[in-house]
Amino acid sequence: MAKGGAKHCTVLPTEEDVAVNLARWVADLSAKTISEKGYFSVVLSGGTLINTLRKLTESPYKESVNWWRWLVFWADERVVPLDYPYSNYLLAWNGFLSKVPIPKTSTYHINYNASAEHVAKNYETLLRELVEDKFLPLSPTGFPQFDLMLLGIGPDGTVGSLFPYRPQRYDVTDWVTSIADSPEKPPKRITLTFPVINSATDIAVVVTDKEDAEAVAITWEHIPVTPTLPCSELQAQRFTTWFLNHDAASKLPPNYEK
Numbered sequence: 446m447a448k449g450g451a452k453h454c455t456v457l458p459t460e461e462d463v464a465v466n467l468a469r470w471v472a473d474l475s476a477k478t479i480s481e482k483g484y485f486s487v488v489l490s491g492g493t494l495i496n497t498l499r500k501l502t503e504s505p506y507k508e509s510v511n512w513w514r515w516l517v518f519w520a521d522e523r524v525v526p527l528d529y530p531y532s533n534y535l536l537a538w539n540g541f542l543s544k545v546p547i548p549k550t551s552t553y554h555i556n557y558n559a560s561a562e563h564v565a566k567n568y569e570t571l572l573r574e575l576v577e578d579k580f581l582p583l584s585p586t587g588f589p590q591f592d593l594m595l596l597g598i599g600p601d602g603t604v605g606s607l608f609p610y611r612p613q614r615y616d617v618t619d620w621v622t623s624i625a626d627s628p629e630k631p632p633k634r635i636t637l638t639f640p641v642i643n644s645a646t647d648i649a650v651v652v653t654d655k656e657d658a659e660a661v662a663i664t665w666e667h668i669p670v671t672p673t674l675p676c677s678e679l680q681a682q683r684f685t686t687w688f689l690n691h692d693a694a695s696k697l698p699p700n701y702e703k
């Protein structure tokens with residue numbers, strides 16, 4: 446994997462403050478990226494992240510962001526129909542995508558009608574086709590390079606559906622992998638692998654739950670744990686920016702900022 450870029454951690458008082466700052470940050474990055482290359486490829490996770498993106502769907506960003514130039518992908522997905530409650534696509538649609546004018550043809554969701562293994566393979570094929578058609582560049586190490594990954598974490602440091610005690614998190618070959626017995630419901634999922642996640646130009650890690658505070662502290666205070674937490678491995682090619690509120694930062698020293 447290519448060597449990564451800088452890591453920052455910004456701590457704001459409330460979840461509302463994180464939502465406001467995140468919206469401004471994403472809108473700025475979108476404008477800069479679109480002016481440089483003509484489009485903005487964004488990868489979404491599920492979970493609380495989607496609600497924290499809500500400010501992007503309001504003025505001034507609803508009108509000012511060039512949504513027609515966004516390409517949207519998923520960091521992980523549950524292998525269920527897209528209209529099932531567990532679907533990360535449905536979560537993103539209801540909380541974000543339906544509220545902004547991103548063309549439906551620019552949202553690259555899974556084709557769920559197969560085994561988890563096949564769904565993962567199909568999603569990887571879709572990404573390979575987009576690379577061939579020059580919609581996505583390849584990183585120097587041969588993995589697709591998205592402009593931005595927007596990720597949450599689980600209390601155990603899970604990223605996407607890369608869980609701490611599972612082999613998928615050590616996969617350095619596939620672009621997309623599957624899990625048939627996830628420790629969290631529902632059991633069948635697909636997820637981008639670390640080489641793809643860390644090939645992104647930028648990663649925003651958005652954490653606003655108190656229950657995630659320990660994983661945050663382990664990562665930022667470099668507390669040794671075995672196995673290492675997946676979220677501690679996150680490192681984009683340019684910037685990895687953690688957006689925390691006081692709840693998520695509650696196990697870090699006071700006034701923490703890096």
Ligand SMILES: O=C1O[C@H](COP(=O)(O)O)[C@@H](O)[C@H](O)[C@H]1O
Binds near residue numbers: 490597600603605
């Ligand atoms: O199952 C999942 O959980 C993680 C973490 O969600 P959160 O609600 O604790 O923020 C999420 O990032 C992932 O996409 C999702 O599939």
